Amino acid sequence: MRRISDTDIVVTADDRPGTGRTQAPARARTKPKPRAKRRTWWPRLWLSPLQRLAGAGVIATALLVGGAVLWRSGMVHRVARDAGAALLAVSADAGLRVAEITVEGRRRTPTEQIIVALATRHGDPILGVDIAVAKARLENLPSVRAAAIERRLPGALHLSIVERQPVxxxxxxxxxxxxxxxxxxxxxxxxxxxxxxxxxxxxxxxxxxxxxxxxxxxxxxxxxxxxxxxxxxxxxxxxxxxxxxxxxxxxxxxxxxxxxxxxxxxxxxxxxxxxxxxxxxxxxxxxxxxxxxxxxxxxxxxxxxxxxxx
The missing domain is CATH 3.40.50.11690 (Cell division protein FtsQ/DivIB)
Structure with missing residues (x-):
């Protein structure tokens, strides 16, 4: 600071506060370097909704075509048939066989016609008797108006028939x-x-x-x-x-x-x-x-x- 006159005072740069002290230089802040992105060996795929829908359709079509081919080939039928036959054989070995057939309501219908319509013999697996099909065959007999078949496990079939009444x-x-x-x-x-x-x-x-x-x-x-x-x-x-x-x-x-x-x-x-x-x-x-x-x-x-x- 220097005096020009009795009233004027000029403050110089050396007169700023703290200039007389030794200060440590300010530490410069540096930005962290961005971390390098990890590269993968496969390309990233960006699919639109339309492309995703088309892909799902292709997959569904492939599944349907494959199922149809298997169905037409008969493989599904053969597998189901073989599995059913195996289950019936197991049930028959366990004692579920036709051992008795009783008929109620027969007057004029020949016994031979009933046996043919039932299409079941003694010793057959009782669970293998198709009740609906046998009932339909019985009701197709000329003298039978209605029929019912009942499985009485382990080994009995009971037939109830209603014959047509002559008028x-x-x-x-x-x-x-x-x-x-x-x-x-x-x-x-x-x-x-x-x-x-x-x-x-x-x-x-x-x-x-x-x-x-x-x-x-x-x-x-x-x-x-x-x-x-x-x-x-x-x-x-x-x-x-x-x-x-x-x-x-x-x-x-x-x-x-x-x-x-x-x-x-x-x-x-x-x-x-x-x-x-x-x-x-x-x-x-x-x-x-x-x-x-x-x-x-x-x-x-x-x-x-x-x-x-x-």
Whole structure:
């Protein structure tokens, strides 16, 4: 510091605070060197979402194609079949074999048909019996309406069958066959069922169910129906009391139920069967056409009298 005058003082650089002391030079700060990146031998792949989706599709397609090839080759079937056969053999060795077969409800169905339909022999693995397939084969038999199969372990099969019940005799081409309410033909002998109503004509068995439902509305008169002929597969002609000489009633194609009730009312009120009437035509609701034959009526009366004596 130097004085210029009494009032002016000039401060020089040497007069700054601390210039008289020895100071250690400030330590310079240096930035740390960046760590060198580790290089790998494989390239880094950057895939877009579309490329990833395409890759997944390629993998899925390859799996599907491979599975299809295996399936078409039959390898899957063979492996499954061999594994199933091995399991059945193990179960049979453990005692799960068919040792007894019982049948409930059989009346007319031949035993041989049941055995063939069941397709199972004594000693076969009981777990190998396909219940659904055997049931379907049993119900395909002409005389069987329904069937059930029960496995009773360790070695019994129990069959319950419901046979078709004959409700009429169907005459076709000079031959007679039993039919059930649904019109199914029941093979076998007709002995013991000769007194069933006789149905004749094309389509008669298939329409027997509706015929018997109609007849049941008038039970007293229905008991006297001995034959029903299907005419042109359109309508019915009925025979009362006797197949050949009985009273013939011709029902219409349309609304035969009303004509049947009308016939029952006429029989109750007028007793047509006791007269010489042999045919009554009910096909026209407003009209009533009757035909008489004294000889046929006499034969019918004699037949009825013979039936009462028996």
């Amino acid at each position: 009429a005799l169907w005459q076709n081409g000079g031959r007679f066959m039993l039919v059930d309410r649904e019109g199914h033909r029941i093979p076998g002998a007709i002995e013991g069922f000769e007194d069933l109503p006789l149905v004749v004509g094309e389509g008669a068995p298939q329409r027997a169910d509706e015929l018997f439902a109609m007849l049941a509305t008038e039970p007293a008169l229905a008991a006297r129906v001995k034959a029903a002929t299907r005419v042109g597969n359109r309508r019915w002609n009925l025979r009362l009391d006797d197949v050949e000489r009985g009273l013939e009633a011709r029902l219409p194609e349309t609304d035969p139920e009303a004509a049947w009730r009308r016939l029952a009312g006429l029989e109750r009120d007028r007793g047509l069967s006791s007269k010489q009437i042999t045919m009554i035509d009910l096909r026209v609701p407003e009209r009533l056409i009757m035909r008489s034959d004294p000889q046929q009526a006499a034969g019918r009366a004699a037949s009825a009298e013979h039936g009462r004596e028996d």
